[in-house]
């Protein structure tokens with residue numbers, strides 16, 4: 196049988212040769228003492244890309260989100276976000292455990308928070324209900340199938356409230372490449388923003404959180420409290436610099452390939468309402484009553500995909516997936 200094709204996640208990407216070489220040659224120091232020049236360079240680079248004064252390097256996207264939760268809230272506060280947001284559904288209750296917050300959940304099937312629902316969730320404070328103290332948006336929205344947050348919705352959300360907004364931009368650069376709207380333009384509407392280096396950008400480990408100088412100083416303390424302060428992690432930051440400097444434009448290839456799979460899915464499963472136009476970036480996700488069964492059938496054909504709910508299928512295209520792999524996936528989809 197042909198080699199198996201793994202499209203369970205874009206986190207599966209292997210570091211590139213340029214990353215391996217940068218890591219081997221990185222100048223490192225103890226970041227606990229502020230002495231790792233490669234980490235500092237990476238933090239400055241990301242802060243510039245998202246137009247914020249400061250940034251911190253953290254081990255994972257979840258930790259970046261969790262630090263943001265702790266920066267913007269106190270235990271007992273309500274956080275407004277999407278029903279299917281990563282910070283709610285895919286972090287094992289971390290926000291309840293680490294920040295002691297509860298969520299007001301908006302209907303985010305289209306990848307953004309409906310403004311009327313957000314306004315209502317804020318207004319209920321006047322009716323003896325818990326006060327909302329922060330908002331989390333996700334860009335691109337993973338569960339919605341990698342949809343970029345509509346910029347006019349983001350602008351209107353920002354204009355509608357003074358609550359702090361955190362952007363889970365695990366795949367913010369996919370949004371930038373798909374829409375032509377810069378990461379900084381997206382981030383100009385939020386207070387804090389995080390992005391992952393270890394997904395489509397192919398770095399082995401790491402995420403970045405950016406915001407004001409004051410918030411990031413506090414963020415360093417929260418990072419320490421969560422056990423995320425690393426020492427000679429400049430080895431990882433070196434790969435991260437390669438990711439930010441040379442891997443962003445490449446994401447367009449993933450998007451084109453994912454669109455071809457999306458067209459096959461529309462051809463085979465159009466009755467579910469799925470349309471290829473719903474694939475804006477590198478994720479193909481659609482509802483099917485037996486999503487897990489579809490995953491099993493694909494596995495029998497040497498293709499590893501996944502589910503994000505019993506009735507929601509997901510596959511994620513990434514740098515290690517070739518045009519030939521895409522042809523095989525499309526053929527297999529048509530056989531399901």
Ligand SMILES: Cc1ncc(COP(=O)(O)O)c(C=O)c1O
Pocket residue numbers: 254255256257258260281282333335336337363365366391393402
């Ligand atoms: C939207 C989103 N946010 C956050 C994360 C968390 O990233 P990490 O796996 O680095 O903790 C992910 C990971 O898949 C994600 O898809």
